[in-house]
Structures are given as structure tokens and as C-alpha cells.
Amino acid sequence: AQTVTQSQPEMSVQEAETVTLSCTYDTSESDYYLFWYKQPPSRQMILVIRQEAYKQQNATENRFSVNFQKAAKSFSLKISDSQLGDAAMYFCAYSRNSNYQLIWGAGTKLIIKP
Amino acid sequence: GAGVSQSPSNKVTEKGKDVELRCDPISGHTALYWYRQSLGQGLEFLIYFQGNSAPDKSGLPSDRFSAERTGGSVSTLTIQRTQQEDSAVYLCASSLNRGSQETQYFGPGTRLLVL
Numbered sequence: 001a002q003t004v005t006q007s008q009p010e011m012s013v014q015e016a017e018t019v020t021l022s023c024t025y026d027t028s029e030s031d032y033y034l035f036w037y038k039q040p041p042s043r044q045m046i047l048v049i050r051q052e053a054y055k056q057q058n059a060t061e062n063r064f065s066v067n068f069q070k071a072a073k074s075f076s077l078k079i080s081d082s083q084l085g086d087a088a089m090y091f092c093a094y095s096r097n098s099n100y101q102l103i104w105g106a107g108t109k110l111i112i113k114p
Numbered sequence: 115g116a117g118v119s120q121s122p123s124n125k126v127t128e129k130g131k132d133v134e135l136r137c138d139p140i141s142g143h144t145a146l147y148w149y150r151q152s153l154g155q156g157l158e159f160l161i162y163f164q165g166n167s168a169p170d171k172s173g174l175p176s177d178r179f180s181a182e183r184t185g186g187s188v189s190t191l192t193i194q195r196t197q198q199e200d201s202a203v204y205l206c207a208s209s210l211n212r213g214s215q216e217t218q219y220f221g222p223g224t225r226l227l228v229l
Contacts, residue, residue, distance in 0.1 A: 004156075037220075043203060045157075045220035091156055101147065101173065102218065104156035 002027045004094050006105035013082045014113050020067075021077045021108050023092030029053075032096050034068070034075045039089040039107070048090070051075065079110075087112045116140070118221035120206050126227045127196055135191040135224045139208030146189050147218060148181060151203040160204075163189060164211060196228045 004025045013019035025034070036048040051059045051068050058066050063080045079086055092105040119138045127133050139146050144165045149157040159173035163183045174180070178196075183189040193200055203225050207218040 006156075043205075043223045043225075045205065045207070047217050047219075050217065093157075101159040101162055101170070102149075102157070103159070104149075106154075106156045 002029075002094055002096070002103050004092055004103055004105040006092055006108050008108045009106070010109040010111065012111040012113055013079075015082055015084060017082055018078060018080045019082055019110065021079075021090050021092075021110065023075045023077070023105055025073050025075065025092070025094050027073070027094065027096070029096050032094060034066075035093040035095070035102065036064070036066070036075075036077045037091045037093060038086075039091060040087075045091070049077065082112050084112050084114060086110060118206055118208055118219055120204075120221040120224050122224055123222065124225045124227075126229065128229055129198060130195055132192065132194045133196055133226065135193075135204050135226070137189045137191070137206030137208075137221060139187065139189070139206070140219055141187075143208035143210055143219075144186065145209045145211040145216070145218075146183060147207045147209075148189070148191050149205045149207065150175075151205060151223070153202070157205060160191070193226075196226075198228050201226055201228045 032053045034051045037045045038048050039045050049059050049061045049064050065078045067076045089107045091107045093102040095102050121136045146163040148160040151157045161181045162170040178194045181191045203223040205223040207220045209216040209218045
């Protein structure tokens with residue numbers, strides 16, 4: 001069975017600095033999708049970034065980028081120039097294809113210090 | 115256009131009562147998912163609807179949980195004889211399901227509290 005592990009229950013970073021959130025996963029599939037979602041206090045899950053496993057190039061979205069290490073089954077999220085609005089729970093998720101159930105990590109609470 | 119909407123936003127009920135939670139997906143989205151998020155934890159898959167196909171119910175935790183999707187649009191998640199351990203946020207998501215680039219878009223969830 002596939003599993004997703006986020007080993008950092010909470011992280012804090014100074015505003016404008018860079019922070020990296022860790023995620024590891026376990027799967028026997030060779031093709032799959034990985035996601036980072038953000039959940040602010042409003043509860044609404046917002047997609048931050050996604051990565052297709054067959055793509056070697058790391059995905060980037062503005063200040064957000066990932067370090068995808070397929071052999072190590074690692075998928076970390078780097079947030080550059082942290083902003084107060086980045087404060088939220090961040091969840092790493094896995095799907096064996098893009099239209100199937102997501103399997104989630106337990107989340108990392110990100111605190112931004114002004 | 116409008117995003118995924120869910121109602122009610124919050125629901126408080128007594129143990130043993132039945133509850134219905136509603137999800138309105140984004141118009142045109144053929145795939146619909148229900149997840150449960152318990153306090154301080156990640157999301158747990160419950161059920162998945164895809165068009166007119168039989169739903170994937172593999173995540174439903176017990177036979178007290180059921181869901182239906184009428185006309186390929188609105189979905190209702192029903193919990194019968196609620197228990198305190200059912201207290202959680204129930205999230206609904208939808209996606210287009212027309213290719214490999216689809217993203218699941220989430221609603222704001224229904225927070226259920228069983229007393």
C-alpha cells in the first residue's frame with residue numbers, strides 16, 4: 001500500500017527567508033503524481049504545486065519549487081521569500097494517476113515570523 | 115466560475131442521529147471525491163464518483179456511511195446513527211477527468227461535531 005510521510009509536524013521561518021518542507025512516500029508504481037496542498041484556517045485546500053513522476057525536471061510555481069528525488073522517494077517543497085500569507089498547514093499527497101484518490105501525509109504547520 | 119461548495123459549513127448533532135452533507139461540484143466536472151479530515155491529521159479517502167460508473171466505495175469506514183450523486187452533479191454523504199468518532203471535517207473535491215492534467219479542486223468542508 002502506498003503511504004506518505006511528513007516528518008515535520010511544525011516549521012517556522014522568518015519572513016522573506018527560505019524554508020523547506022519534507023515529504024517521503026512509498027509506492028511500487030513507476031508512474032504517479034505528487035502534490036503539495038496548502039490549507040489555511042479557512043479550511044479550503046489549495047493546490048500549490050504538482051509533479052508527474054515521469055518528468056525529471058522539478059516543478060516550480062513562482063516562489064514554490066520542489067526537489068523530487070524519485071529513487072529516494074522524496075518530494076520536498078521549498079518556499080522562497082516567505083510571506084505572512086504562506087502561513088498554513090501544508091500537505092503532501094500522492095496519486096497513482098491524476099484522477100484517482102489522493103493519499104495524504106499528516107501535514108506540516110508552517111509559521112511565518114514577521 | 116464558482117468553485118466547489120459544501121453545506122452546511124458546520125453541523126452539530128447528537129450521537130445516534132443521522133446527518134446529510136451536501137457537495138456541489140464545479141459545473142462540468144465529472145469526477146467527485148469525499149475525504150474526511152480528523153483533527154490534526156491528513157485526509158482520509160472515503161468515496162469516488164466518476165461519471166456514470168459505479169462509485170469506488172473502498173474508503174468508507176463502515177456501513178453507516180453512504181453517498182450518492184444525483185444526475186452526475188450534486189452529491190450527498192449520509193452518516194447514519196452518528197458516533198462521536200465521526201466528528202471531523204468532511205471535504206469534497208471535484209475534477210474534470212478528461213486527461214492527465216486534471217487537478218482536484220476542494221470545497222471549504224463541513225465541520226461535523228457529534229455530541
